[in-house]
Amino acid sequence: MASPEIDALTQALARLPGLGPRSARRAVLHLLQKRETALAPLLRALESVNERMVQCAICGNIDTIDPCGICADPRRDGRALCVVEDVADLWALEKSRLFPGRFHVLGGRLSALEGVRPEDLAIAPLVQRVAQGGIDEVVLAMNATLEGQTTAHYIAERLEAYPVRLTQLAHGVPIGGELDYLDEGTLAQALRARRPID
């Protein structure tokens, strides 16, 4: 009974991560039944994102301005650069407001399985930023996955020649984590990096 319009919307929604065909169908019905309170706001929000959001030419962040708010902010410490896989990781770190420096978004991770090669990521622009000088420390904040760590090692090699300090995020027991539920890899890292109690 669904018209082509409805089918197109269902398919567009079903392609979002976290939504399958069935839940997309339910979402479409919800949108149709709540035209004013659900469909209209979603439409306006999509239009505004589509019109206004741009990718920062320097770091790859997505913002309404280019260079983005972080790259344009003179109070950020230009000597520290944090390299992340995705914009999502940048946002996660930025939400905590713990890192005072600037960022560099790779746009993914090296993956033999998915055919992602170094030239598919923003690695050359990163090397260029470091080569221009003024950066003391590069934090390789890749995900603690095999592919993330492979990417970090590859980048570390590419930056070896430059006078920058390369660091990575600490591994260990997450806050609130119960030892019983942690994998052996995390436990091994946490034990190896154990510290004296203050």
Add this chain to the structure above:
Amino acid sequence: MASPEIDALTQALARLPGLGPRSARRAVLHLLQKRETALAPLLRALESVNERMVQCAICGNIDTIDPCGICADPRRDGRALCVVEDVADLWALEKSRLFPGRFHVLGGRLSALEGVRPEDLAIAPLVQRVAQGGIDEVVLAMNATLEGQTTAHYIAERLEAYPVRLTQLAHGVPIGGELDYLDEGTLAQALRARRPID
């Protein structure tokens, strides 16, 4: 780090059934990273649904025309009327193309818990349609839930005075269903309504 535009889109998506704040965030990132293949089609599909889909004034179905394709189709059997809770149910029945008659969408079910009263549903228009005559059978195809069955009983009472046959969907073992996994209510219904083997 997210801008107001991104926040608005995340919130609009998070209000869809099946998406929470976390998956909405992931969906937004997906849309931002796939501007041409994900965001643009979704935007176009939403616009087209928003502009073109209307509710049928007769049966409550949602279509690009009013009266809807089913109500306007002269080949449909006007003497049989199938009453459903939601447009989703109409679509589910229509997909199978088993019902040759027309439909009536209530827009929900009676619910003391959620404060849904008879006047909140399209029950008065249903009684009016039946009162106008020309209808022989009304199938009360509510969901097999407590609230759905309460709604069916209420409607049956309201239609008692009219010369129409009231029917309901059969209950029993679903095709492919294993007895071991069925609830007692379904098993009891299936046993009570048992039939001789052809």
